[in-house]
Amino acid sequence: MLSVSDAFSITQQHLLTLPTETVSLLDANGRVLREAVCADRDFPPFNRVAMDGIGIRFADYEAGQRTFRVIGMQRAGQVQQSLTGPNTCLEVMTGAMLPNGVDTVVRYEEISITDGQASIVVEDTPFGPIQIGQHIHPQATDRRAGDELLSIGTRLGPSELAVAASVGQSTLTVTALPRIALISTGDELVAVADTPLPYQIRRSNTYMLRAALASLGIQATLHHIVDDEDQLQKDLFHLLTTNDLLILSGGVSAGKADFVPDVLAQLGVQKHFHKIEQRPGKPLWFGTTASGKTVFALPGNPVSTVLCAYRYVLPYLQASLGLALAPECYAQLAESVVFKTPITYFLPVRLTSESDGRMLAHPLPGSGSADFANLLAADGFMELPADQSEFGAGESFQVWKTIR
Numbered sequence: 001m002l003s004v005s006d007a008f009s010i011t012q013q014h015l016l017t018l019p020t021e022t023v024s025l026l027d028a029n030g031r032v033l034r035e036a037v038c039a040d041r042d043f044p045p046f047n048r049v050a051m052d053g054i055g056i057r058f059a060d061y062e063a064g065q066r067t068f069r070v071i072g073m074q075r076a077g078q079v080q081q082s083l084t085g086p087n088t089c090l091e092v093m094t095g096a097m098l099p100n101g102v103d104t105v106v107r108y109e110e111i112s113i114t115d116g117q118a119s120i121v122v123e124d125t126p127f128g129p130i131q132i133g134q135h136i137h138p139q140a141t142d143r144r145a146g147d148e149l150l151s152i153g154t155r156l157g158p159s160e161l162a163v164a165a166s167v168g169q170s171t172l173t174v175t176a177l178p179r180i181a182l183i184s185t186g187d188e189l190v191a192v193a194d195t196p197l198p199y200q201i202r203r204s205n206t207y208m209l210r211a212a213l214a215s216l217g218i219q220a221t222l223h224h225i226v227d228d229e230d231q232l233q234k235d236l237f238h239l240l241t242t243n244d245l246l247i248l249s250g251g252v253s254a255g256k257a258d259f260v261p262d263v264l265a266q267l268g269v270q271k272h273f274h275k276i277e278q279r280p281g282k283p284l285w286f287g288t289t290a291s292g293k294t295v296f297a298l299p300g301n302p303v304s305t306v307l308c309a310y311r312y313v314l315p316y317l318q319a320s321l322g323l324a325l326a327p328e329c330y331a332q333l334a335e336s337v338v339f340k341t342p343i344t345y346f347l348p349v350r351l352t353s354e355s356d357g358r359m360l361a362h363p364l365p366g367s368g369s370a371d372f373a374n375l376l377a378a379d380g381f382m383e384l385p386a387d388q389s390e391f392g393a394g395e396s397f398q399v400w401k402t403i404r
């Protein structure tokens with residue numbers, strides 16, 4: 001059987017090829033950028049006044065002058081003005097262009113203005129003694145015109161959208177989102193609004209998957225297929241033609257109604273693996289078609305479905321969209337754990353961050369891969385390696401965080 005890391009690599013070698021599309025800046029939040037965004041002007045584009053007050057010539061101040069005749073006002077959004085004559089000043093506002101001849105700004109808090117004369121009354125300011133160049137944000141000190149501000153593969157969030165707006169990008173080229181169908185299978189599963197008979201349960205896995213995919217901005221559709229081989233074949237054939245990715249749950253293990261692997265083979269989906277040395281989620285099935293479609297068939301036990309979604313499916317989609325994989329997260333076990341089976345064990349954990357900077361993982365073993373209520377308290381799964389069976393308190397391992 002396949003190790004977790006080999007299974008992961010295989011999925012990453014068969015990514016979806018997604019086209020680009022152009023979206024409005026207003027619709028770009030959460031999307032993955034496919035074009036470099038460069039500065040069309042310097043940042044800031046002019047010497048910018050950074051405090052409300054007066055603009056003076058430092059040489060006047062250095063020569064002992066403390067009172068300056070106010071000859072006008074330079075507000076934000078006005079064409080640049082000029083300081084004329086010695087011992088004069090202009091009132092200047094934050095965001096304005098620095099007037100010609102001004103090299104120092106003194107805040108209103110440090111001056112008083114009477115009869116058109118501004119006098120400096122506070123010399124020892126919270127920023128220190130008055131200095132040449134103070135409270136001026138010089139042109140191009142942040143970025144230069146032509147600098148690359150956002151690179152291909154950046155996920156667009158609030159800061160990125162502000163930068164894109166400031167350089168005039170009313171539209172952006174991003175990765176198109178894949179069309180994804182989430183398919184529950186099983187005769188025992190009824191709709192959420194139905195009242196289950198004693199031998200039935202309501203389907204829940206596809207709702208979990210839909211919410212997890214929404215974290216990537218993907219709105220997947222929900223489907224259900226009963227445990228009937230012909231029906232499964234008919235419905236999956238149709239869903240394969242109208243989607244880029246199918247994510248199934250259930251029907252992939254050893255039961256007499258577990259038709260999914262056979263039906264996928266009949267439909268020409270090439271199997272890359274079935275079963276991984278892991279718990280939960282052992283019977284995971286992964287394959288692709290000649291036309292570039294992908295199928296993940298996740299084990300139906302809800303905790304297995306959750307683990308496979310976070311450990312394989314979400315990283316698969318991140319990489320397909322052109323995103324770098326999320327940084328690895330590690331934590332120390334808060335108490336010792338024993339797991340004797342020589343397979344990777346994904347232990348549900350609650351995380352706490354300690355005042356000494358450590359992240360602690362508190363085990364929440366629960367009662368197995370059907371106990372999905374146990375995940376309500378979990379922040380993720382700690383990946384305990386297959387070649388170890390005793391895991392001591394304080395030992396550090398990788399954690400796959402779930403969305404909470």
Ligand SMILES: Nc1nc2c(c(=O)[nH]1)N[C@H]1C(S)=C(S)[C@@H](COP(=O)(O)OP(=O)(O)OC[C@H]3O[C@@H](n4cnc5c(N)ncnc54)[C@H](O)[C@@H]3O)O[C@H]1N2
Binds near residue numbers: 204251258281301
């Ligand atoms: N003889 C063996 N039996 C089983 C093995 C095995 O290796 N040999 N593997 C076990 C493991 S591990 C898992 S995990 C499950 C996987 O089962 P399937 O993927 O075939 O899923 P089902 O049989 O359809 O259902 C299993 C379980 O999950 C519930 N389920 C399914 N779908 C949903 C859904 N959408 N929402 C909520 N719950 C769902 C279903 O009712 C069953 O209780 O197989 C073991 N057996």
Ligand code: MOO
Binds near residue numbers: 282283
């Ligand atoms: O892996 Mo199954 O997921 O152990 O129940």
Ligand SMILES: [Mg+2]
Binds near residue numbers: 250251252253254257
């Ligand atoms: Mg089964």
